[in-house]
Amino acid sequence: MKRFALIGAAGFVAERHIKAIKETGNVLVAAMDTFDVMGRMDSYFPEAEFFTSEAELGQFLKQEKEKGEAVDFVSICSPNYLHITHIQLALKNGCHAICEKPLVIHSSDLEKIKQLEAESGKKVYTVLQLRYPPAILELKNEIDAAEKKHFDIELQYITSRGKWYYKSWKGDVEKSGGIAMNIGIHFFDMLSWIFGSVKQNSIKLFEATKAAGQLDLEKARVNWFLSLDCDDLPHEATAAGKRTYRSIKIEGKEIEFSGGFTDLHTVTYQNILSGNGFGVEDARESIGLAEGM
Known part of the structure; x- marks a missing residue:
């Protein structure tokens, strides 16, 4: 113990x-x-x-x-x-x-x-819990073994926040690092872990509540969109009463990995305690990417 x-x-x-x-x-x-x-x-x-x-x-x-x-x-x-x-x-x-x-x-x-x-x-x-969902582990194995060397990806992550957010440390760029660092970093880490290191990131939109761009990785081109604005939620999310929407499409195919999302910290601890946790160098790529936005 x-x-x-x-x-x-x-x-x-x-x-x-x-x-x-x-x-x-x-x-x-x-x-x-x-x-x-x-x-x-x-x-x-x-x-x-x-x-x-x-x-x-x-x-x-x-x-x-x-x-x-x-x-x-x-x-x-x-x-x-x-x-x-x-x-x-x-x-x-x-x-x-x-x-x-x-x-x-x-x-x-x-x-x-x-x-x-x-x-x-x-x-x-x-x-770095998004490296652990079974669907993501399966995807990494598929990409590592694939003959195709470059993929088109669409990432959308919309997690709507109330007015409190902007008065807290989360809404202060100097304290949170901004929207890319605060809510996007897990997805940037997961994608660079699977598809390779960052070659270029072109920012198309960057505001306090939303950001978008095109990310070029060794094995993929990622069009990404992050938002804290509930008005950006798709109809299927609002119709279901949801305030969060996650979507990753690879070559137009949706990757579903929402199941067990709240249990991933326990998996993270299990791996750390068994000597297989992620350390400083594992975090470097995504931090450098988010910091540069």
Whole structure:
């Protein structure tokens, strides 16, 4: 059983991490968030310590290590711009880190992380869960074996957001990295993992709520569209009462991979704990792409 701490416990994605820790048979011993109403903890780890500052958590990690009960991993679900700070907190206290996407919003910070890994002997893992759906794994195998060397792809990801979004850190480009970094990076990672490295990315539209462009990869040309605007949802989505729409078409054929979407963090943790997680270099391609937009 591994001992975990978690930073950003009140955020939307944090519950998927907490659930993954539980489902992989491990224990959350401490959580931290500046927001102090944390009822969700009671459903998973009611005995976990809770802190509202980084200093308190850092002191806890230090004390546990001194007692011979070191925390093994720190899961990081904080706002994007704080990831590098919280990675430093984890590694400097002798813990591995599991960090939500994007690992960082500036490529230069990847070198800082590698240096921290070398100094601490600890590892930083990133969450790239769209590499795990069975349909995506099957697709990668097909592309790797295909005689055809170049494919036409259409990507649409529309995840409508309310007015709160634009007043939060997510709506601040300096804190989130912008729409491509905040909601597009998993798809850019998945596509470059399957179809090869980026050759060129031509931006056709880039606004606060939506972006579009043409991405040239080694084995594909991708016309992509990202949006936070509910007016961009197709009729079939709105008719079904859905506020999110994901679509990837390869040579006009839809790739369906929505099933089990919320369980992919548990798969991510299983792979990390078995020694097969993704690290700094795995994140570099998509971060560099999103950062340049």
